[in-house]
Amino acid sequence: MSYHEKRGVMNIVTAILIFGGYAYYAWGRIPEGEISVEEQLQFWAKMVLLLIPFSIVGRIVAHILWAIGYRIATGEDIPSREDERDKLIELRAMARSQWIFILSFFLGLGFIAMLKPVYLLFVTVAVGGLISDVFSEVVRMYFYRRGF
Secondary structure (H helix, E strand, O other): OOOHHHHHHHHHHHHHHHHHHHHHHHEEEEEOOOHHHHHHHHHHHHHHHHHHHHHHHHHHHHHHHHHHHHHHHHHHOOOOOHHHHHHHHHHHHHHHHHHHHHHHHHHHHEEEEEOOOOHHHHHHHHHHHHHHHHHHHHHHHHHHOOOO
């Protein structure tokens, strides 16, 4: 496996672990009993706002540990040079990932339009973010493997 493929696997595992940790944390904080729509919106807005720094810090730590582990395991520095092919692969993966996230957002809005519970919007957007992140890494690994 090339460096880029190994990094992709690490990013997928990191995304799943971060989301799993966040889901476990959020699940334990869900208010019990009947609460108003305003309280539901407030709770889920707080949970989504907590996901952002939790995800950023988790990814930074994972990338630092990955860089250290890669250096120890291979004795090589991490490639810091990006050529046009790398940028094109990144752009294509990001575009496909954004479409998946946008579709998950519209699906969440569809739940609200069908008068489903408010939490479905937030859960759909969060899961859509995870799926788009994993899909982005899979597409990136595919393009690197293909050589495009």
